[in-house]
Amino acid sequence: MLKRLFYALALLPALWLAGCASPLAVPADHAATSSVTASADPGTGLPSSPDSSTSVYPGGGLKPLAAEPSLRSRSVQSLLPPADLWERVRRGFAMSDLDSDLVRERELWYSSRPDYVARMTERGSKYLFYIVEELERRDMPSELALLPFIESAFNPQAVSSAKAAGMWQFMPATGKYFDLTQNMFRDDRR
Numbered sequence: 001m002l003k004r005l006f007y008a009l010a011l012l013p014a015l016w017l018a019g020c021a022s023p024l025a026v027p028a029d030h031a032a033t034s035s036v037t038a039s040a041d042p043g044t045g046l047p048s049s050p051d052s053s054t055s056v057y058p059g060g061g062l063k064p065l066a067a068e069p070s071l072r073s074r075s076v077q078s079l080l081p082p083a084d085l086w087e088r089v090r091r092g093f094a095m096s097d098l099d100s101d102l103v104r105e106r107e108l109w110y111s112s113r114p115d116y117v118a119r120m121t122e123r124g125s126k127y128l129f130y131i132v133e134e135l136e137r138r139d140m141p142s143e144l145a146l147l148p149f150i151e152s153a154f155n156p157q158a159v160s161s162a163k164a165a166g167m168w169q170f171m172p173a174t175g176k177y178f179d180l181t182q183n184m185f186r187d188d189r190r
Contacts, residue, residue: 088142089146090142092143095143120149127154151164152169156190165187172189
């Protein structure tokens with residue numbers, strides 16, 4: 001692990017220098033000050049069969065897009081994720097709602113202990129962003145990001161009486177099933 005990290009860090013300056021060392025090459029016949037035009041079809045404004053030696057570059061300044069009625073009626077979806085992490089978690093909810101006596105009992109238990117929830121939230125702040133990113137990348141329900149709240153209160157060193165370990169409380173057999181290393185030096189369940 002340390003060896004791989006060393007190699008990755010050693011490659012970063014080389015990659016940066018390689019990107020900086022080669023400026024964009026501009027052919028001599030396409031200098032920035034010259035303008036190359038081709039004959040255009042008067043009906044369409046498109047180039048009329050330019051030969052291989054003639055290139056067509058747009059000329060003039062930038063023009064705003066025409067405000068066509070068909071474009072105004074369409075809404076554009078934002079590509080940026082919400083700034084609030086909790087909003088991202090809520091948007092990713094995909095599991096069906098559970099409505100049972102056990103769920104209501106647990107809701108009452110957590111709602112009557114705001115100090116405990118605040119401590120868990122503070123402890124989880126180290127991990128929650130990364131967990132949500134990975135769930136979104138894998139298109140998985142974001143409720144899974146909240147599982148460590150219940151299982152271990154976001155304590156990566158938690159061990160249950162049944163020998164489940166880590167934030168996600170993997171049992172030893174489950175860890176073996178997912179090929180997680182478990183020996184006296186390393187426990188990947190944590």
